[in-house]
Amino acid sequence: MTKRSHISLSVNGDEYETLCEPDQSLVDVLRNELELTGTKEGCSTGDCGACSIRLDGDLVCSCLVLAVEAEGKEIETIEGMAPKSDELHPLQRHFLEINGLQCGICTPGILIAAKALLEKNSDPTETEIRFWLAGNLCRCTGYDKIIRSVQAAAEEMRKG
Amino acid sequence: MDDVRYEAPESPDAAISLLAEAGSSARVFAGGTDVMVQIHAELIDPGVIVDIKKVPGIMDISESDGAYTFGAATPGMVLMAHEGLSSTWPGIIDGVALIGSIQVKGRASIGGNVCNGSPAADSTPTMIAANAVCNIVGPNGERTAPVEDIVTGPGKTSLVDGEFILSFSLPKRPAHSGDAYLRLTPRTEMDIAVVGAGVNITLDDDGTCTAARISLGAVAPTPLLVAEAADALIGTKVDDAALTKMGEACSAACNPISDKRGTKEYRIKTAAVIARRAVEIALERAREN
The missing domain is CATH 3.30.43.10 (Uridine Diphospho-n-acetylenolpyruvylglucosamine Reductase, domain 2)
Known part of the structure; x- marks a missing residue:
């Protein structure tokens, strides 16, 4: 029996403690130990971006992070994106209004990635958005509505 | 397990x-x-x-009198955001910028890219061209080795049990120097090189090439340092004749496989084209400083 490690981590500002296997991925612990199932696991190889999260502010694939590495770190997932229980983030709202999603599996990862982009660059070009989101695969939308949703949210956020 | x-x-x-x-x-x-x-x-x-x-220094970037050292585990996004490194070694940053997605670059490092031993690693040719030196630690103490001595075959390195690369050191840049990395891929992002070319050149005040290093990726079991291609440029004004000769030397050095990304013949032919375009970018950069 492999010895499990005890980890303490902050997710969306809430402190959590849990046990994990030494080779368990962070996405697995988020979903199956902490029951934060908003983050999706697609390919498990860092290609699809569905499991995108922020790790101490860095945009990463949580399938490529060991849960034990998260000890003492601050994690941001889709569950922490809406500012209030009855108010969505502008990105979430515009994805709904413009239909930037169909099945929704890729959406949490895309929203997390898009938020990271807009914090860095409040007025990205279409090309910049497409390159930034190259690590987030969507097999439903054909991407056009995703790009337009990000542009609409960026415009609203610039106006403050 | x-x-x-x-x-x-x-x-x-x-x-x-x-x-x-x-x-x-x-x-x-x-x-x-x-x-x-x-x-x-x-x-x-x-x-x-x-x-x-958590090993001290393995995630740090430092500069001393124009010579940069950076930790082998420094993530790609950190290297790309470093103004001094990006402006001094834009070709290394070209290579790093092509490694996977933003998410992957948020974690992936040049040390990992080199030590994973892929012949198609995007940062390795550009590090070889830059004359980068690996600062290695291990059971027998510290040693240094040029990057071209690390990869010995697909997935294989010359590091012995217990050794790892702590950092990379880059030499001070002479005036009129430029580097570049270009790769050929069917897609513009999230793909693996069919051919990659890292180039580093230095010119004198008259624009004559005084030093050059050219490295190719994805055309042999390991990234290659092609001395004949560099020799074709040194002592010339990097004119059309020199570029043609350089390209021919690149094609001659290739020992590729055929796979789903490209045939052996395609890789040999395009190695000359990609290397030439990379030299042209490096040349433009060298003339700007």
Whole structure:
């Protein structure tokens, strides 16, 4: 029996403690130990971006992070994106209004990635958005509505 | 899967002991973007995962009199955001910028890119062209080695059990120097090089090439340093004739395989084209400083 490690981590500002296997991925612990199932696991190889999260502010694939590495770190997932229980983030709202999603599996990862982009660059070009989101695969939308949703949210956020 | 341990040593010596003790069952872990995939695919079954990111200096970038040293585990996004490194070595940044997605670059490092041993690694040719030196630590003490001596075959390196790369050192840049990396891929992002070319050149005040290094990726079992291609440029004004000769030397050095990304013949032919375009970018950059 492999010895499990005890980890303490902050997710969306809430402190959590849990046990994990030494080779368990962070996405697995988020979903199956902490029951934060908003983050999706697609390919498990860092290609699809569905499991995108922020790790101490860095945009990463949580399938490529060991849960034990998260000890003492601050994690941001889709569950922490809406500012209030009855108010969505502008990105979430515009994805709904413009239909930037169909099945929704890729959406949490895309929203997390898009938020990271807009914090860095409040007025990205279409090309910049497409390159930034190259690590987030969507097999439903054909991407056009995703790009337009990000542009609409960026415009609203610039106006403050 | 057998029992696996995770260790995050906080000194080079502690890391070396863990790695040396476990021998081939140890896996050096930095950004994890290759190791996690290999574990998931059951290509490897490590007994101990040695996370080296807490070793002092392994994530730092420093500069002394124009010469840069950066930690082998420094993530790509950190290297790309570093103004001094980006403006001094734009070709290295060209290579780093092509490694996977933003998410992957948030973790992936040049040390990992080199040590994963892929012939198609995007940062390796550009590091070879830059004359980068690896600062290696291990059970027999410290040593240095040029990047071109690290990869010995697909997935294989010259590092012995217990050794790992702590940092990379780049030489001070003479005036009129430029570097560049270009690769050929069917898609513009998230793809693996069919051919990659890293170029580093220095010109004199008259625009004559005084030094050059050219390295090719994805055209042989290891990244190549093509001395004949560099020789074709040195002493010339990097004119059309020199560029043609340089390209021919690149094609002659290729020893590729045919796979789904391209045939052997295609790689040999396009190596000349990609190398030429990379030289042209490096030349433009060299003329600007």
